[in-house]
Structures are given as C-alpha cells and as structure tokens.
Amino acid sequence: MSYRYEVRLAGEGGQGVVTAGLILAEAASVHEGKNVVMTQTYAAQQRGGPARAEVIISDDQIDYPKVAEADLLLALNQDAYDRYHHQMKRDGVIIVESSRVGGEQADRVMVHKIPLEEISCQATGAGISANFVALGVISGLKGIVSAVSLRAALKARESGTVRTRNLKALSAGFLVGRHMKKGKIAFPVEFRQEIDG
C-alpha cells in the first residue's frame, strides 16, 4: 500500500514555518528518496501575519497536492491552533508551543504541548530556533524522516552561526521526541483530546 503523510506547519511570519517545511521537504526528498510536494502561503502582511507551510511526503506520485486533513500539525501560536486543530486525520498528532497555545478544544487527536521556545533557549541560548526544535521532536517522536536526513538538509541550506544554532536545536528536539516516544517524558499538559463526534 502506498504511503502518504501530510504535515501542516502553522504560525506567524518570523517563526520559521517555511524554513522548517523546506528542511523537512528536502530531507524527505533529496536524502530519503521520497516524492514531496510543499506549498506555502504568505498572506499580504508584514512579519507577524499568519504563515503556513504544508508538506506531503509519499513513496508514490502525488497527484493531489493539497492537505485537507493532516497527519501532523505543528501550531506555533494560538491562531494556528484555532484554525487547523480540527482539520486532522483520526489518530493525527498535534504539537503546540506550550507558551503560546491554551484553551484546547476537543477533537480526536493527541495534543503534545511542548515548551519548544524554552528548549531552544536552553540548547542554543535563543528561542528563535523553536522551529528546529519542533522538527527534531517530529523526527524523534514520529520518525517521518531521520535525524541524519534533517541534519544533511539543514547543512545544505544553511551556513555559519545559523547552521550551528539550528543543528543544536534539532538535536535537542530529537532527544525530546525520542524520550516522549519511550514514555520517559510527558509534558504536563500532554493529553488525548476527548472525542466529541
């Protein structure tokens, strides 16, 4: 059976969802030989407006390039969570930035509230690499792409201090994801949302 995995990354301009999507897309395609289509939408707004990237990864040809219901949602702010948390496949996974998203609503999916920015701060000295922490978590927790492929894709696209910082964030996130997968970390507000349907 052919494999198709749909990821939606959402936040606001400046949070790096497009960059995270690019690295995910290039890790999966160039380094793991998958077919990938990525779509990003920029609203006619300055930094701070809504930003969204969608990445579809498949071992088959991708005829329909839009994400309707995601397997995985990364919501880096409340608006992103509010817009997209209900557009999920059953058994989908939502990862949210715990300092920015509250008031979850019921749905059929697992929500992991993770202090991505704080982990970024601890690992790199700055919160700005939360997007790469998230990529690491996604890899460690869900195994969609390997950490090796993500690192290779990052190195191909970034250089200097930015590369160094983002590699650290990626590693920290990956460790967190692996620990979560093994049940060694459960962030306080991890929970399975109620089925309301």
Place this chain on the structure above:
Amino acid sequence: MSYRYEVRLAGEGGQGVVTAGLILAEAASVHEGKNVVMTQTYAAQQRGGPARAEVIISDDQIDYPKVAEADLLLALNQDAYDRYHHQMKRDGVIIVESSRVGGEQADRVMVHKIPLEEISCQATGAGISANFVALGVISGLKGIVSAVSLRAALKARESGTVRTRNLKALSAGFLVGRHMKKGKIAFPVEFRQEIDG
C-alpha cells in the same frame, strides 16, 4: 481589476529553482505586501532530478493555488523547456539558460535565451548563482518585484559569502534585464516564436 501573476521556475536539483522561488515569494509578500502562494515539487530522485517551483503573486486572495498557464517560465535545462514551454499564457515570456536549451518549438510567446551561467561567472566567479541572475533579469525586464525587495528578501534568508555572491548575481541580472527592456541588449537568439495554433 485584480492582478495575478504566475511564475514557473524549472530545472534540475542543484540549480536552485526552489531557492529562487522562495526569494521571489518573500520579496513579493513580506516586502511588497502581495498575497503569494508557492508550491514546489521534489521528485523522488537525487540531485539532478527534475525540480520545479511555482509562485503565484496577487493583490487579491488566491483561491486556486496551482499554475496552469504561466505568465513567465524560467527553464534552466532542456527538460524543463520541453515540459513547460507550451503551458504559457498568450504574451507570456520564457527565459532560458542559453547554454542548456536549444531546439525551440513554436508557440505564442517571447523566448529570451540568456547565458545566465556565464553572467553568473563573470559577476561572481562561479556559475552557481545563475538562479539569482535569472531573478534579477525577471525583475529588471518585467518588474514583477523590485530589485530592492529581492535584495531585502535575500538578505533575510542568506548570510556570509553565499549572500555576497548571490547579491552580486542579482545585481548583474537586474542590469541585464533593464538593458533588455530598453532594447539595448538583444541576445542573439531572442526571438518571438511563431504562432502555430
């Protein structure tokens, strides 16, 4: 009347069509306040496989995010030209890398064969920034986005020697595009293709 401009950038992995698309998309959205949707497709192949990026720029909301017929096609290799040269709007413009594309077929559009890689070499010492030469030409010739916005978008995404090199390539391409617009340069093989329909 609302404005919608559709650009298709095509070549092979490693030629930087995704990077060029990103800079174009971010110049138009973040720096010029347009609505932008970008889609990139990665075939399940290593470096050298077909690569494509599509950028739709509009002052209105973009409901249909796919490019059917492009206003502008950049074809960095023969395969890209062969695939897409007939999917053009009337009065569309095609820019091709002259060292890699030959044997044009008849259509309703203007084709500019430009030695993008050679211009990149002359401006930066390396042919690898041909994608940014192309962006500069597109800006200078068609004015879709300003050179100022392209430079700002590039600076936001790149740093160090890569940034310096690509800024030089962008400027060189922009000058070429401006000269072409004023009729001061016509590359030997610029021609209007025959209408075959």
